Amino acid sequence: MKNFDFLIIGAGPAGLMSAIFASRAGLRTAVFEQTPAPGKKLLTSGGTHCNLTNTLSKELFVESFGRNGRFIFPALNLIDSKGVREFFSKLSVPTVSDDGVHVFPKSQKASDVLNSLLSECEKNNVSLFLNGKAQNIIISNGIVQGVETGHGIYHSSKILVASGGLSYPSLGASGDGYNFAKFAGHKIVGPSPALVELYAAEKWTGELAGLSLKNLKISVPYTKIPPKTGDFLFTHLGISGPVVLDISGEISSMLLRQKNVPISLNFTHKLTRDLWLANFAEWRKKNGTKKVKNLVSTYLPLSLSIVICRMASAEDTDVSHLSAPARDKIISHILACPLTIVGTAGFEKAMLTQGGVDLKEVNPNTLESRKIKGLFFAGEVLDIQGPCGGFNMQWAFSSGALAGKSAAEIHASFQEK
Numbered sequence: 001m002k003n004f005d006f007l008i009i010g011a012g013p014a015g016l017m018s019a020i021f022a023s024r025a026g027l028r029t030a031v032f033e034q035t036p037a038p039g040k041k042l043l044t045s046g047g048t049h050c051n052l053t054n055t056l057s058k059e060l061f062v063e064s065f066g067r068n069g070r071f072i073f074p075a076l077n078l079i080d081s082k083g084v085r086e087f088f089s090k091l092s093v094p095t096v097s098d099d100g101v102h103v104f105p106k107s108q109k110a111s112d113v114l115n116s117l118l119s120e121c122e123k124n125n126v127s128l129f130l131n132g133k134a135q136n137i138i139i140s141n142g143i144v145q146g147v148e149t150g151h152g153i154y155h156s157s158k159i160l161v162a163s164g165g166l167s168y169p170s171l172g173a174s175g176d177g178y179n180f181a182k183f184a185g186h187k188i189v190g191p192s193p194a195l196v197e198l199y200a201a202e203k204w205t206g207e208l209a210g211l212s213l214k215n216l217k218i219s220v221p222y223t224k225i226p227p228k229t230g231d232f233l234f235t236h237l238g239i240s241g242p243v244v245l246d247i248s249g250e251i252s253s254m255l256l257r258q259k260n261v262p263i264s265l266n267f268t269h270k271l272t273r274d275l276w277l278a279n280f281a282e283w284r285k286k287n288g289t290k291k292v293k294n295l296v297s298t299y300l301p302l303s304l305s306i307v308i309c310r311m312a313s314a315e316d317t318d319v320s321h322l323s324a325p326a327r328d329k330i331i332s333h334i335l336a337c338p339l340t341i342v343g344t345a346g347f348e349k350a351m352l353t354q355g356g357v358d359l360k361e362v363n364p365n366t367l368e369s370r371k372i373k374g375l376f377f378a379g380e381v382l383d384i385q386g387p388c389g390g391f392n393m394q395w396a397f398s399s400g401a402l403a404g405k406s407a408a409e410i411h412a413s414f415q416e417k
């Protein structure tokens, strides 16, 4: 049979959740997955433990999605973090939050999350076509008609594009969703890599590769990007760690328009310039013969202290011989160390795609296209991104559920007529 009530492109968390919501409502549903196995990204998520959501309130959750955050409200109202935890618990996958924030399956196995979704699809007679790459969507008179695959054309008046973005092609990302959307007349924002390591022009970061710091504050001067504070890591080619990943999407989309993005690192944001001046005055009085780098290293790792003192040409200077300009330079590099971001580790290693189908052209209450009837979008293919920590998986689940419910409502309204 090649006629279905609902066709879904992509068997990731968004597509599978949508299939469950639609099939439970009685829709004959099919899911096309281009790879030989469903949910590859879900299986590797959270280091194979799957950080499927978090315990933040709905308001804080929405805020974390930045300027587009309000778009996700209707989907969260259908199924929020609590709802997702209940959903999986009913599928015999209880969840835990050991740190009070991040939520994982109690078994710590992403495979349990995926298997429960697949069993529920099977129970509701969802047809899953593996190695079933969707090649084109068929549209006629402003209404979707079907999906063309290597195995022929499948017909339906309701289609969900849940094919993800461009990040991690090794786990199935194809970017095809953008082509389907463009074909339907949609605008695509970006896209660029997000939740990704950033590369710096300065070579000194490589000397510190592997050094991690807590509570580092990153600012992007002369932009509206709010400063972010959190755990940080130096890498061979630049910087990474949760705080960097969280700001990486905005920086990577700036890199689409400009060659580099200057940023500033505050290694001790709780210590003001005045406190540092007082430290230096005290050291001069009491520890005149001690090297500046060793004194600064009472606050910072020695390797970082050495690099910062070298920037002020004071790597081997005693504190008693430190000039005022050199002291000021050291303090300014501790509180606002300039770094020039020139690139990212790219889509190959990005956990997310920044950008996607323009939200203005999609109805947030149904996730249906405002341009083509019966065409829905859910998950990463849309221009909405959350930080690290279960935000994006929750969005995939909530948006998939909403698209499935909306398709079922359209179906029911046609049945009534």
Ligand SMILES: Cc1cc2nc3c(=O)[nH]c(=O)nc-3n(C[C@H](O)[C@H](O)[C@H](O)COP(=O)(O)OP(=O)(O)OC[C@H]3O[C@@H](n4cnc5c(N)ncnc54)[C@H](O)[C@@H]3O)c2cc1C
Binding pocket: 009, 010, 011, 012, 013, 014, 015, 032, 033, 034, 035, 038, 039, 040, 041, 042, 044, 045, 046, 047, 050, 051, 052, 053, 132, 133, 134, 135, 162, 163, 164, 165, 167, 168, 171, 172, 173, 174, 175, 176, 177, 350, 351, 352, 378, 379, 380, 381, 389, 390, 391, 392, 393, 394, 396
């Ligand atoms: C390594 C890694 C770890 C992550 N860890 C977490 C985490 O712990 N918590 C969290 O919240 N988020 C995490 N994320 C992000 C999260 O995995 C994604 O946000 C989420 O998977 C997006 O879901 P989706 O269903 O929209 O897309 P995807 O999961 O990308 O699924 C899309 C599916 O569509 C298929 N497809 C593509 N094109 C076609 C086509 N033409 N025809 C048919 N099928 C097609 C793909 O093969 C894929 O299976 C992680 C991402 C990565 C890469």
